[in-house]
Amino acid sequence: MTTPAAPARRVPEAVHRRRWVILGVLMLSLLIVVLDNSILNVAIKTISTPAPTGLGATQSELEWAINSYTLVFAGLLFTAGLLGDRLGRKKVLIGGLAVFGIGSALAAFSGSPAELIGFRAVMGLGAAFVMPATLAVLMNVFERDEQPKAIGIWTGGVGLAIAIGPITGGVLLDHFWWGSVFLVNVPIVLFAVALMLWLVPDSRDPKPGRIDPLGVVLSVTGLVLLVYGIIKGGRLADFTDATVLSTVGAGLAVLAVFVVVEKRSDHPSIDVTYFRSKVFSAAIAAVALVFFALMGVTFFAVFYIQSVRGYSPLDTGLLLLPLAATQMIFAPRARLLVDRFGHRATTTGGLVMLAATLAAFALLDADTPIWFLEVVFFLMGTGMAHVMTPVSVVIMQALPREKAGSASALSNTFRQVGGALGIAVLGSVLSAAYRTDIEDELGLLPPGARHAAGESIEATLAAADRLGARGEALVGEAGDAFLHAMHVTALWGAGVAVAGAIVTALFLPGRTPASEGGDRNQELAPAAER
Template sequence: METVEERIYRRRWLTMLTLVSGLIIVIIDNTILNVALPSISQQLGASQAQLTGAILSYAVVFGSLQFTAGVLGDRWGRKRIFMIGLVLFGLASLAASLSQSPNQLVGFRALMAIGAAMITPQTLSILTNVFPPAERGRAIAIWAGCTGASLALGPIVGGLLLDYFWWGSIFFINVPIVIGTFIAAWFLVPESKNANAGKIDPAGIALSVVGLGALIFGLVYGGEKRDWSSVLSTGMIVFGVAILALFVLVESKIDSPSFDVRFFKNPRFSAASIAAAFGFFALFGISFFLTFYFQFVKGLTPLQAGLSVLPVGIAQVIFAPRAPKLVARIGPKFTIALGLAVLAASLFGYLFVSLDDPVWHVYVLGFFTGAGLAHVVAPSTESVMSSLPPENAGAGAAVNNTTRQVSGA
């Protein structure tokens, strides 16, 4: 008779597909709103401040709660938190699609972000526990490739939906995907948690939420308003950094911390986290730049502009699953260094993009950007997760994802 462990192993790729389905809709929602802002402004009568609020509410709540959700997954069950997140994300998406005012949209986007924060860290921590060490690198590489590709897909999906449906369709599309993912997860995703987890650390959780929320708010507000002299931008950033420093101090002195900060002393963990941060700093920035470049400089439609960002995602889908083979040959350190070098070279190339350049020049640069990212994000994520014991996979995944969200902001 088949054991539980054998059944989990046999279903591991179906589990991967289920988790990635949940991950993709969450990541797409980081960028899908950008192309719909003009339509929302016209049809809901949203002011620029309210549009900024719709962006801020998702970014701040999503970024500030991922660490907490990862910690709770380790203690209460990763599948349980994942499925609760799916339900909340799906219901909030439905409500957002039916919003009758800009303020309703801002509120429902915040609720979507709570569900999204519960989903994302669980996908990576569950994969880490489902796949054996021999296959874990490949599984994480596929996960990382889907993460990067999803960011590029956001403008494409948004543009396609806006060409044929109303603005709320960019949120409504999540509902059937959530339903299918929930049913699949019910049957295919195994439960896992840290059997030796200590008691909940309310002080650490509160400090992480406040610190991350303030930091991300300041970064996004400063970027949106282009005002770095404001208390709401630089002031919030300084406040957030100070609270996070206090978080590290508190966590280093208690018996049952939310996250053992001593892991940062491990060069493999800390260096890989920094490399992933650089990668996503570049990815979010380039995706934003290219969307506006193709729409306002080249005069393309939202859908055409979204499709023009596709080379970044295609390169990641091609190279991320192959990155573990290169790691096996030259090691993670040199693979990540090579990826950063390719990424830096492609970013340097954007300096020479002019108004009259043919679009295929930018397509080529985008492809090299994606190729470089694939060789940074995939091996760095695997290094982060493999440097932690499996029982801390949720907190490790949360740190990994939070680092990316802060970098993206």
């Protein structure tokens, strides 16, 4: 009786033996990129405080400080993936980490909101080369049967970064100045680069695609115009303003031209033929909609915790811990539910849970028991974990292994675009609803100061502080106006999550018998090309 031969490995034996150590190094690189945004979440209130404590950033400047990073990140992800495929993922990953570290050091010593916005864009440039390379390397050091498990752990790394980021940010803000939340990235970058040089193998696509500079320019220009118009509408509390409509219209027109150019190009930034597969398109849509809801809600949750409830940055980081910890715990295990119930049921259930938790923010007021908020964060993180792992597997296995950089870039592009639009749209809804409620209460202020004071709760509280005893009543009015604005914004976010649940329920694959799982995965790649 002969023993069946073990299946031949496509991954070299030396790399296969250290694959889990390599995964740990990749997760460290991923942690740096995600950590920065999660740290920034607890620092936005401090940055909005007037100098010398902060930079005195307005709400729209805070949105741009987040979105300048996100838009550059999203706009360059696909090109970064292609450069990794062409030049080698390890080289691109190390170069991206270096740029990210330099941008972090510059951001730490920003002297104005405008400088912070610019240096955050430099950080986004570096991050764009880090994120797709980590997942592309992962796909080339794990055999196909281990890829779902590895992707689940990789996704859990995002939860780890989200968990430790706010706490780290809170500790730093309690002991140092606001710039420390960026400067902390530098030693981590140096450590990660050293490990990369030592442990991580290089890989590249034997038939890499060509770079598409026109596509990059059109996508970034269109997204910036669109986001600028949305944020402007929130700042004015008037989305029918001619400037707002013309800017949003111009952004949509440029993005429409981008789609046409990509369809006709023989080397597109985004190969739109992939979206002929309903499964692939639904998975990409789920990623974008989850981050639309999450980033928008996180933006206003920090102001609720710190400005309305009076908690410190460190307290805020600890209160956000359930949101992150559940992703870290459940993301690697979500594949077990997928095996039992299928991608459709798992992902749709996660989105329904996310929608319910977003809607629960409409129940919060100034004295809601804090344990209720913790339960909401726990369930929200659980819902997210059961969305991101299944859709990441679908996306990464929809394309051939040698196109791993492209698949990773597509996933992360739509994740970042979804997050940027979430901050812009939900942040603008929050700003517009807040201004509408607070305007009538700003009569104590000089006419020239009323518009600035009505932009955010922090601006109103700063104005009330300058009024002294006369401004005490304004503090309570600001809290009430913010709560109403938060309720409206949360329901918008819940609606977006419900839309995502409908998409995944209609188009993601259902339960696949274990014996057919390999065949099903193999079918996804041709489906993306039909």
